[in-house]
């Protein structure tokens with residue numbers, strides 16, 4: 001079998017190049033397919049399964065919530081939203097949150113906040129700074145903010161109002177915006193995930209923060225992938241000691257239950273008024289319970305510290321094991337958001353590793369991405385490495 005499998009069914013749109021396996025169930029960092037084969041899940045549903053699979057503390061809490069109330073509309077107060085909003089404000093040092101269901105929706109909300117922030121200041125055509133190779137989602141506005149022509153191809157006309165700059169170059173950012181009174185926000189990922197685990201330098205983030213303060217722009221940080229403890233801090237930008245004004249979250253927030261959020265600081269917390277934004281599913285009792293319980297369990301079990309410690313162990317172990325191997329370039333990333341950069345196309349390795357019992361993804365054609373559940377232990381990392389190395393070395397040989 002090859003990795004370029006045929007569509008799963010004539011009744012499912014052909015939007016993914018799927019591997020020819022189907023997952024049946026999981027436990028911890030392990031999943032089993034419908035044929036009974038076992039895999040170490042180092043992809044975690046793309047940085048979603050924060051607590052792994054069938055977590056013994058999460059499952060009963062969600063069962064209780066499902067039996068009590070799955071959904072009600074935002075015409076009423078939703079207590080779980082209030083609990084989760086307060087918790088996210090505490091952890092981030094920000095103020096309040098808007099709840100939605102996915103990452104692109106959270107980013108769409110951030111873009112609307114930035115535009116309204118501009119309009120409230122009398123700017124009729126607000127512009128937002130975005131980055132090369134950024135990924136913010138696949139709606140028309142978020143794919144326009146995305147810096148990947150493959151994502152944009154076929155969907156023109158794109159949304160206007162974006163200025164694109166290179167990463168980690170404060171002079172380029174100043175030059176691209178100098179004398180432009182329409183700029184309202186800078187929108188970035190602390191560590192670009194889809195682009196192949198490419199970090200912003202902490203010093204650069206501090207420079208952007210300073211510029212945003214000087215210019216009265218919103219600093220908006222897409223932490224959809226790198227947030228929620230993934231890098232060994234609650235939010236990756238905390239490594240730089242800064243705070244954003246607007247922070248979209250999703251992926252890991254509900255440990256697999258779809259939920260997104262936009263967390264806002266004082267400058268953005270009161271931009272929206274009733275009627276400006278909404279979402280039918282956004283913040284429903286089940287989704288927000290998943291967020292509340294995910295954070296509770298993470299705090300009880302020291303999961304963020306685990307991500308920092310075990311992530312550093314995994315990174316160092318792989319650096320040591322791969323040093324001098326021809327074709328290996330570098331390890332990138334922080335905590336349990338890691339990329340193994342190679343000097344060549346390696347798309348095929350995803351299927352080779354799956355056949356060996358390890359789930360990963362390949363990003364930007366040359367980077368093997370590891371984003372396992374944050375509950376992974378050092379011993380399990382040793383198992384991960386034992387599955388990975390023979391296939392990777394054979395591939396590079």
Ligand SMILES: *Cc1c(COP(=O)(O)O)cnc(C)c1O
Pocket residue numbers: 102103104105107135136137138189193194222223224225226250251
């Ligand atoms: C995955 C991702 C998104 C999009 O999230 P969806 O839930 O797929 O819409 C946006 N930004 C970043 C940084 C992501 O990693």
